[in-house]
Amino acid sequence: MTDVSISNITHKSQSARDLTINKVGQIRAINRRMRILALNALIEAARAGELGRGFAVVSQEVRAISDEVEGLSLALEEEVAAEIDALATMAGEIAQSAQGQRLVDLSLNAIEIIDRNLYERTCDVRWWATDSAIVDCAGGAEASACDYAASRLAVILRAYTVYIDLWLCDMNGTVLASGRRDRYAVEGRNVADAGWFRSAAKLATGDDFHAEDVRREPLLDNALVATYATPVRMRGEARGKSIGVLAIHFDWEPQARAVVEGVRLTPEERARSRVLLVDANRRVIASSDGQGVLEERISFDTKGRASGVVTSGNRTTAFHATPGYETYRGLGWYGVICQN
Template sequence: MPATLSPAAVPTSELAVGLAKDSGVLHRDPLQQMVHNLSDTMDAAIEEICDINADTKLLSLNARIEAARAGKLGAAFGVVASEMQALGAKTAEVAEDLASRTKRTIDDLMQHIGSSVRGTRLSDLALTCIDLVDRNLYERTCDVRWWATDSSIVDALSEQTPQAFEYAARRMGVILNAYTVYHDLVLADSEGRIVANGRPGQFASEGVDVHQAEWFRTAMRTSSGDQFGFESAHRSQLVDGKSVLSYSCSVRTDGNANGRILGVLGVLFNWEDFAQTIVEKLPLAQAEKSVTRCVLCDEQGRILADSQGEQLIGTLALPNMDELFAEPKNFTTTQFGGKLCSIAHAQAPGFETYSTGWHAVIIQPVA
């Protein structure tokens, strides 16, 4: 069994540190800066053309005046001066049209680059978020498979005595004191009745029937102790309605992975603190953070965590969501919530042998 990482070494308050190295300070991308510099150069060149043309028109006017004073002798010079004035008018028209077209092109280019840079940055951040989820939750699958072989757990279900149940509860309490990311650990017999839990003074779950719970049923269907059961984010009555992820493993005779199933060990992971820390601690500048929404959801769009507080009570409905979720990492710019938004997405890449298959979505209005 792989060694587990003690959550005490990675406090929940520090989980967001792993999200990104970017400080979140707003800055112009180098490509945007190049386009910005090009725009300034074009503006300066057009302004210089206009200045030269203004001088040319003034010179032409003066020439026509002098030609008029010279009478017949200045007639030919007057024609040249007139043509110069006409040429100046055309130059001014061309310069104005060039300035207008250049501005439109530069604006379009800046918007395109801005959208691409923003979308790429946010989709990278989304990938980091969901990757952090999978990496951390992989440890939970290791934890439950390891603890299900603990002699106190196996003996409790083998002996079925109050003394064995009490000792198992104490043992689970010791584990909980070291692994602070769990609300509780619960032990159920093969019929689905909770016979012991790690925090009996806090959660009165002993005697509760969980045979219909997904985490119990999936563990009972496993073919060996090397596999695990799971129930997605939900509010559990076993811990007074707190938000949990439930991982489980069958407890088998003698702690043997291929032994007869005696019951199920369930671990109730503190989902709220973990997930909400991730979505609420995005490394963005404050101006961005105030208008940016980060959501973790499943394939159906059920919101599992949300920086806007819709976790476990809503569904994310994005334009062309099936198309967006069809790729592992992408972004789009589209109308959402009455605003033009950059919507960045990444699907869980998985870690080791584990993947939630969930999605991270970051939504940011395009200024």
């Protein structure tokens, strides 16, 4: 139900209430006139003495009827007003529910866009790990082979602008080749202690990959990255022996910002809303206002639900868990919209 239709219901219920009160007011006005007439009749009956006794009885009956009408009008006003108030309350609840569901849908849209984007990254890393230049470099680590692998990685980066850098490492964690060797001096550096390297080195087949949570990479000038890694295998075969690790560093900040800023809120809503992506620990990894990234945690109780709305005071938090996409199941992230 749209905000316009909800507004119409509220407006109509208020109009109906006003009309009812007006009609009840008219009944009371007529009733007051009847009482005045009955009172005057009693006075005249008293003056008439015995001849006016029957008229006095009629006058008293009129007063009794007037009292009944007054009671009915009061009851009618209270009953109808209560029903109209209930209708207005229901309309408000429907409006709140509809708005909450809309925010949930927008939260889902944001996380789905990210999921589909990151699914493509998992495809990239598994595909590029089978490139002959990458396999040859990991298998021999000769200078000429590493130079050629670096040139191939540079070609990829010119076409895929969503990456900061691509690294080919040997099984000891030493970076053999990188796509932006002219910008980042990473070749020869050891990354064996990195979580993504340790996890990727243990993967069973070439169909597997490791997705790392968003973090800052010191070797890339502390840029925000989402790293995807998979082993390079002998002859590029899915079940071949692991001879290296390919890591691709997704340029997280501009890509995620475009998603959270692109959520379709009205200008009025945008002024009082924050669109967020948060990780499984509720840590902010993207924010439409640019605040709190990797520093702020958003508290909301899902109550075991994949999606929903949490209201506290004048603050509404709508959320939707990552649904994943194809072979990418996500990392437990959420799309979130906080609105005052």
